[in-house]
Amino acid sequence: MRASQEDFESAMNQVKLLKKDPGNEVKLRLYALYKQATEGPCNMPKPGVFDFINKAKWDAWNALGSLPKETARQNYVDLVSSLTSSSESSTQVKPGADRGQQEYENLVVTSEDGITKIMFNRPTRKNAISTQMYQEIMLALKAASKDDSTITVVTGNGDYYCSGNDLANFTDIPPGGVEEKAKQSAIMLRDFVGTFIDFPKPLVAVVNGPAVGISVTILGLFDAVYASDRATFHTPFSHLGLSPEGCASYTFPKIMGPAKSCFSFQATEMLIFGKKLTAGEACAQGLVTEVFPDSTFQKEVWTRLKAYSKLPPNSMRISKQVIRNMEKEKLHAVNAEESSVLQERWLSDECINATMNFLSKKAKL
Numbered sequence: 001m002r003a004s005q006e007d008f009e010s011a012m013n014q015v016k017l018l019k020k021d022p023g024n025e026v027k028l029r030l031y032a033l034y035k036q037a038t039e040g041p042c043n044m045p046k047p048g049v050f051d052f053i054n055k056a057k058w059d060a061w062n063a064l065g066s067l068p069k070e071t072a073r074q075n076y077v078d079l080v081s082s083l084t085s086s087s088e089s090s091t092q093v094k095p096g097a098d099r100g101q102q103e104y105e106n107l108v109v110t111s112e113d114g115i116t117k118i119m120f121n122r123p124t125r126k127n128a129i130s131t132q133m134y135q136e137i138m139l140a141l142k143a144a145s146k147d148d149s150t151i152t153v154v155t156g157n158g159d160y161y162c163s164g165n166d167l168a169n170f171t172d173i174p175p176g177g178v179e180e181k182a183k184q185s186a187i188m189l190r191d192f193v194g195t196f197i198d199f200p201k202p203l204v205a206v207v208n209g210p211a212v213g214i215s216v217t218i219l220g221l222f223d224a225v226y227a228s229d230r231a232t233f234h235t236p237f238s239h240l241g242l243s244p245e246g247c248a249s250y251t252f253p254k255i256m257g258p259a260k261s262c263f264s265f266q267a268t269e270m271l272i273f274g275k276k277l278t279a280g281e282a283c284a285q286g287l288v289t290e291v292f293p294d295s296t297f298q299k300e301v302w303t304r305l306k307a308y309s310k311l312p313p314n315s316m317r318i319s320k321q322v323i324r325n326m327e328k329e330k331l332h333a334v335n336a337e338e339s340s341v342l343q344e345r346w347l348s349d350e351c352i353n354a355t356m357n358f359l360s361k362k363a364k365l
């Protein structure tokens with residue numbers, strides 16, 4: 001059921017009654033959803049770089065892109081409801097407590113109803129994964145593998161699920177130069193993908209919008225992928241002078257089936273030619289479990305996940321092991337090979353030129 005105008009107004013009143021300050025990120029998100037729900041896509045001129053507060057508000061609203069008004073209204077109501085219930089029953093996981101440090105900067109991690117939700121939270125960069133964010137995702141997954149939850153969910157904040165690797169990652173060159181950077185990146189990539197290969201509990205992706213690059217390839221390591229019909233799936237590796245990672249060179253041909261050749265033309269069209277799939281096409285290829293209309297996506301998916309989270313946790317874990325363990329060794333070998341090939345690609349002219357073109361605003365996907 002969609003949120004009515006009455007639900008929306010009631011949520012606005014509840015915000016005023018919140019006992020705890022929800023923090024700036026959440027306040028910006030509430031502001032953006034409110035503006036989108038009442039006025040539609042961002043229609044204000046972009047404030048100057050030194051007008052920090054209005055720039056942050058503009059960025060948050062603009063990041064919602066063409067999200068429909070009804071969806072924004074529903075998301076606003078859901079967010080307020082999660083804030084009011086979180087002050088009563090749920091725990092905002094403070095990974096800083098585990099690490100003895102601060103909270104995550106680029107993720108929102110919550111645990112409720114037997115489900116740990118890891119939400120990418122850089123909506124103004126379309127949730128591009130920065131170097132720090134790779135580390136945070138690994139930490140959050142490690143914490144989730146040991147917590148009391150039965151299911152772990154990965155999703156995105158804003159209009160994108162994730163725009164893949166942050167292309168600015170390669171501008172931060174260490175004293176050892178670009179070779180050293182490529183080496184460090186290959187190690188980080190191998191560790192990152194390895195964390196997904198070894199994740200012991202059911203892992204579900206709730207793909208709320210477009211997904212690009214590494215956020216698509218690792219979907220082959222999830223146990224279920226639910227997608228909004230706004231989602232798209234794009235792996236533009238050749239456009240960027242890159243090659244596949246996330247074990248997609250192995251999982252995609254397997255998932256998409258050897259329809260006409262043992263290498264699966266569907267997988268190669270995505271991984272070599274960078275064909276972008278709609279959610280429906282990705283579902284037909286087996287990369288997505290089920291597609292939902294955007295207007296009912298969150299409600300339907302979370303209702304289903306809450307029901308699954310009540311299943312016996314040990315049985316789910318063991319079933320996952322039985323399904324996945326035979327493949328683990330192979331997946332780690334594929335991961336190592338893909339990371340090592342990429343270490344070379346990152347130093348190629350093709351890759352350096354494509355990255356420079358994006359960063360100097362000459363190119364976009």
Ligand SMILES: CCCCC/C=C/CC(=O)SCCNC(=O)CCNC(=O)[C@H](O)C(C)(C)COP(=O)(O)OP(=O)(O)OC[C@H]1O[C@@H](n2cnc3c(N)ncnc32)[C@H](O)[C@@H]1OP(=O)(O)O
Nearest residue numbers: 124125126128163164165166167168185189213214364365
């Ligand atoms: C390091 C080790 C691991 C490496 C693993 C390798 C993985 C490979 C990949 O993931 S390949 C995929 C890489 N991703 C991309 O190529 C996407 C690049 N982004 C775009 O083409 C577009 O931004 C878009 C199509 C995703 C969205 O376009 P739209 O017009 O809707 O929005 P903007 O372009 O205005 O985006 C808003 C701001 O966000 C910045 N941004 C978006 N994505 C990325 C990204 N991947 N990396 C860095 N920055 C990104 C964008 O530049 C805008 O910034 P601005 O407001 O300052 O202009």
